[in-house]
Amino acid sequence: MHRITILGAGAMGSALTTPLIQNGHEVRLWGTEFDSELLTELRANKPHPRLGIHLAPGLQFYDPPDIEAALTDADVVILAITSDGVVSILQRAVPYLRPGQALLMVSKGFGYDATQHIRLLPTLLTAALPPHLRESCPIVAIGGPCKANEVAAGWPTATVYGSENQQALTLCRALLQTENYRLCLTDDVVGLEVAAALKNTYAIALGICIGLEEASKHPWHNLKSAIFTQAIVEMARIAQALGGRSETVTGLAGAGDLEVTATSGRNRVLGERLGRGESIATALATMRRLQQTVEGVAAARYAVELAAQLVNAGQLVTADYPLLSAIQAILSGEAHLVETLSRAALPA
Amino acid sequence: MHRITILGAGAMGSALTTPLIQNGHEVRLWGTEFDSELLTELRANKPHPRLGIHLAPGLQFYDPPDIEAALTDADVVILAITSDGVVSILQRAVPYLRPGQALLMVSKGFGYDATQHIRLLPTLLTAALPPHLRESCPIVAIGGPCKANEVAAGWPTATVYGSENQQALTLCRALLQTENYRLCLTDDVVGLEVAAALKNTYAIALGICIGLEEASKHPWHNLKSAIFTQAIVEMARIAQALGGRSETVTGLAGAGDLEVTATSGRNRVLGERLGRGESIATALATMRRLQQTVEGVAAARYAVELAAQLVNAGQLVTADYPLLSAIQAILSGEAHLVETLSRAALPA
Numbered sequence: 046m047h048r049i050t051i052l053g054a055g056a057m058g059s060a061l062t063t064p065l066i067q068n069g070h071e072v073r074l075w076g077t078e079f080d081s082e083l084l085t086e087l088r089a090n091k092p093h094p095r096l097g098i099h100l101a102p103g104l105q106f107y108d109p110p111d112i113e114a115a116l117t118d119a120d121v122v123i124l125a126i127t128s129d130g131v132v133s134i135l136q137r138a139v140p141y142l143r144p145g146q147a148l149l150m151v152s153k154g155f156g157y158d159a160t161q162h163i164r165l166l167p168t169l170l171t172a173a174l175p176p177h178l179r180e181s182c183p184i185v186a187i188g189g190p191c192k193a194n195e196v197a198a199g200w201p202t203a204t205v206y207g208s209e210n211q212q213a214l215t216l217c218r219a220l221l222q223t224e225n226y227r228l229c230l231t232d233d234v235v236g237l238e239v240a241a242a243l244k245n246t247y248a249i250a251l252g253i254c255i256g257l258e259e260a261s262k263h264p265w266h267n268l269k270s271a272i273f274t275q276a277i278v279e280m281a282r283i284a285q286a287l288g289g290r291s292e293t294v295t296g297l298a299g300a301g302d303l304e305v306t307a308t309s310g311r312n313r314v315l316g317e318r319l320g321r322g323e324s325i326a327t328a329l330a331t332m333r334r335l336q337q338t339v340e341g342v343a344a345a346r347y348a349v350e351l352a353a354q355l356v357n358a359g360q361l362v363t364a365d366y367p368l369l370s371a372i373q374a375i376l377s378g379e380a381h382l383v384e385t386l387s388r389a390a391l392p393a
Numbered sequence: 394m395h396r397i398t399i400l401g402a403g404a405m406g407s408a409l410t411t412p413l414i415q416n417g418h419e420v421r422l423w424g425t426e427f428d429s430e431l432l433t434e435l436r437a438n439k440p441h442p443r444l445g446i447h448l449a450p451g452l453q454f455y456d457p458p459d460i461e462a463a464l465t466d467a468d469v470v471i472l473a474i475t476s477d478g479v480v481s482i483l484q485r486a487v488p489y490l491r492p493g494q495a496l497l498m499v500s501k502g503f504g505y506d507a508t509q510h511i512r513l514l515p516t517l518l519t520a521a522l523p524p525h526l527r528e529s530c531p532i533v534a535i536g537g538p539c540k541a542n543e544v545a546a547g548w549p550t551a552t553v554y555g556s557e558n559q560q561a562l563t564l565c566r567a568l569l570q571t572e573n574y575r576l577c578l579t580d581d582v583v584g585l586e587v588a589a590a591l592k593n594t595y596a597i598a599l600g601i602c603i604g605l606e607e608a609s610k611h612p613w614h615n616l617k618s619a620i621f622t623q624a625i626v627e628m629a630r631i632a633q634a635l636g637g638r639s640e641t642v643t644g645l646a647g648a649g650d651l652e653v654t655a656t657s658g659r660n661r662v663l664g665e666r667l668g669r670g671e672s673i674a675t676a677l678a679t680m681r682r683l684q685q686t687v688e689g690v691a692a693a694r695y696a697v698e699l700a701a702q703l704v705n706a707g708q709l710v711t712a713d714y715p716l717l718s719a720i721q722a723i724l725s726g727e728a729h730l731v732e733t734l735s736r737a738a739l740p741a
Contacts, residue, residue, distance in 0.1 A: 190615060190618035190622075201616040201619070203615070203618075203622075203740055266653045267540055267544070268550070270551075270649040274538075274649035277644075277648060295643035295648070296622055297618075304618045309612065309614060391575040
């Protein structure tokens with residue numbers, strides 16, 4: 046039995062309590078300032094508001110000021126914070142971390158380092174650790190394909206865990222794997238994270254095809270499948286330019302995650318709105334009002350800038366990512382959806 | 394301008410008249426004995442019954458006895474016959490073929506050769522040609538991802554054409570490519586054909602997840618994405634064992650075609666019926682009554698036998714294709730859908 050502290054009581058952090066409790070671990074769920082309502086519901090034995098189900102009994106809940114108590118003597122810490130908040134939460138946790146603890150991270154995305162270069166989150170997290178922890182705390186990235194509500198409910202799921210530390214991966218499997226929650230392990234953190242972050246952006250384009258169908262009353266399935274494939278090709282190129290492997294992207298972490306992300310979720314919904322004819326401004330305003338953050342929008346901005354950095358460094362050419370550029374153009378107001386996407390996704 | 398003869402007036406053969414007429418070619422559409430009603434409608438300027446749209450004007454129609462007239466002086470012949478009928482139609486055409494004609498084939502699947510070994514269709518077609526044609530008529534396989542009705546309507550489409558004859562591929566692009574119908578060319582006929590045939594079988598499993606969702610009122614998206622990825626992995630292994638390339642399967646011809654096949658079509662529908670709780674006997678009987686051939690069912694039988702041949706030859710092990718075996722078990726009456734698919738698609 047291990048002691049696991051999850052920082053962040055949102056959907057994915059809370060979902061992971063299901064396999065952990067099932068495996069008999071002591072699980073502590075710490076909420077950020079944004080999670081107060083969630084914690085109130087959970088303490089009252091109500092369903093998790095974002096998952097729609099009751100979490101397993103036996104969890105311990107911690108409020109924002111109690112981060113030290115939540116982390117004391119934890120064997121493993123899981124960072125389940127949105128990508129724009131994860132570094133600052135890690136900085137709050139640092140005084141209470143100890144050497145050797147594995148740090149698991151469900152956050153996906155990009156950020157700027159101190160030199161204003163775009164980096165993947167594992168690099169930024171490592172940089173945020175003081176030297177004595179940086180050497181000894183292995184970071185494990187948790188990728189897709191994985192809807193949190195299904196993990197919470199215990200439905201069959203395969204998910205990719207990535208780390209350069211093989212021992213940490215083996216520990217993750219021992220701690221988290223259940224009959225229905227299965228782990229694929231990889232040392233290709235870059236491939237995993239590129240796919241995890243970028244699939245949200247590409248899923249917007251797939252959502253557009255679904256929206257076009259609703260509006261035009263005829264399907265755009267051929268275009269959608271061309272976009273699907275081009276997305277995988279481009280994610281693989283970007284991953285390779287950063288030192289990752291193509292096979293990671295064509296497998297569960299990329300193709301699989303893109304498939305599930307295009308099936309449901311907010312990125313698809315944004316795309317559908319655009320495809321039905323809403324302007325990007327209206328669609329984003331509506332989703333903001335509904336408090337639905339569309340991760341693929343920020344990821345597109347970061348990815349286009351990252352790709353430009355890679356072009357400058359001679360590791361990519363702009364012809365390597367026409368679909369990413371097309372999506373960014375659409376998110377910036379380009380209204381010729383079919384023309385823009387066709388030109389980018391169909392063979393020249 | 395070229396003279397193109399299409400043998401078979403079904404959905405895909407008829408759909409290809411759209412890019413061909415758009416490019417200004419003389420196009421002859423010959424119908425088999427099964428196509429008489431289709432030809433009657435088309436001659437009366439009615440919409441194509443299976444495509445739901447009017448074909449482009451200027452087509453010439455030929456009845457079954459007129460195969461010689463249909464083929465005389467054709468530059469290119471397109472075989473658009475179901476996989477179980479294509480060899481016999483080719484045999485009927487052989488007396489009227491001439492050396493150097495390119496033979497394009499939209500049929501997908503497997504068949505037995507003279508020694509009762511399972512072969513891909515291009516091999517069987519080559520064997521059905523007399524020696525003087527075998528040497529001189531290049532065979533081009535047309536793969537996916539491609540819904541015929543969208544090609545017929547002129548919506549954006551990317552499709553893979555495969556041949557070992559580079560000149561024939563270049564000719565295909567010159568003849569068929571339009572602004573919205575784009576060709577990807579490959580010399581990996583084996584990879585293309587394995588994916589084209591097997592995606593139908595794997596799409597049944599993806600359809601099952603959709604049916605499960607309808608029956609259980611909760612999604613099985615994580616399982617579906619695990620199946621999607623495992624399908625690509627297994628198709629790539631089978632293609633490689635036959636001498637094809639993994640990249641063909643992870644690209645447009647495999648991942649792309651599986652995506653579109655799981656989005657719509659009869660294979661998905663059969664899977665949905667099973668997922669909702671229908672027995673395989675009931676589901677197949679219903680679809681037979683609706684005259685809906687489910688290509689993935691025959692393909693599964695062939696593929697399992699082919700895989701066993703490859704295992705005997707030391708080119709595969711049974712652990713390379715657990716999902717194919719699981720689908721065949723389900724098509725043979727195995728009723729524990731979730732258990733059978735989870736065990737096959739999730740990591741061990």
